[in-house]
Amino acid sequence: MHVESTRLGTMEVRDDSVLTFADGLPGLPGDRWALIATGEDSPFFWLQSIDYADVAVPVTSPWLFFGDYEVRLSDDEAARLGLSDAGDAYIVCVVRAAEQLDEFTINLVSPLVINAGSRQGRQVINDAGGYSVRHPLFSEVELDAVPPARSAVPVTAAGG
Amino acid sequence: MLVITRKSGEQICLGDDVTITVLDVTGSTVRLGIEAPAEIPIYRGEIWLDVKAENRAAADASIKDLPSIKSRTKPGD
Numbered sequence A: 001m002h003v004e005s006t007r008l009g010t011m012e013v014r015d016d017s018v019l020t021f022a023d024g025l026p027g028l029p030g031d032r033w034a035l036i037a038t039g040e041d042s043p044f045f046w047l048q049s050i051d052y053a054d055v056a057v058p059v060t061s062p063w064l065f066f067g068d069y070e071v072r073l074s075d076d077e078a079a080r081l082g083l084s085d086a087g088d089a090y091i092v093c094v095v096r097a098a099e100q101l102d103e104f105t106i107n108l109v110s111p112l113v114i115n116a117g118s119r120q121g122r123q124v125i126n127d128a129g130g131y132s133v134r135h136p137l138f139s140e141v142e143l144d145a146v147p148p149a150r151s152a153v154p155v156t157a158a159g160g
Numbered sequence B: 001m002l003v004i005t006r007k008s009g010e011q012i013c014l015g016d017d018v019t020i021t022v023l024d025v026t027g028s029t030v031r032l033g034i035e036a037p038a039e040i041p042i043y044r045g046e047i048w049l050d051v052k053a054e055n056r057a058a059a060d061a062s063i064k065d066l067p068s069i070k071s072r073t074k075p076g077d
Helices: A075-080 B046-060
Strands: A002-005 A009-012 A031-035 A042-047 A055-061 A089-096 A112-115 A118-123 A155-157 B013-015 B017-027 B029-035
Touching: A002 A042, A002 A155, A042 A089, A055 B046, A089 B046
Parallel strands: A031 A155
Antiparallel strands: A002 A009, A031 A042, A042 A055, A055 A089, A089 A112, A112 A118, B013 B017, B017 B029
């Protein structure tokens, strides 16, 4: 399907690439999203709203930056996502980008948990505590040491 | 906002599926018991407000080019 993005141009997003967040992302409109690649060697993807061209957030896999990060979901949350196995989950966190690298922060309190098979996702509250919604992203690794992001769901190339 | 005053042991029902019971009031702390179907997530208000605010801020950030490693481009470049 044809998707417009004020940041990334016009893209064709395959139907099987659509991620559905039935309860949306709190504070943001729409419930259909797609992961957009920012470049071959980037640890980041854009999560672009399919229905709102100007709505997109950067996301990344938290484990690229924090080797010890833990996500714990209640049985109810796992059931809501249809997850019978941790391996079925693809998890990313929302990043707040900034002019300077040392001002980048990541929300480790409420990761986006996606059922890789069904492409259904939810933004959940991590039952593992002690994290911040605004954790400095580069507090443990530098950009040059971060591997590129890998996705368990289809990713669309940015448009022109 | 509907404002209701309850005492310890009293309840509030939201539709047929959600019941909130005031279990205990000690000083300025209220302990609430919440019965709701599993499909309804229950969060402390301040956490949810924080998440909303953070999502909005992430979406509002005017950075268009995210850093990549190979080219070592940084947003300020």
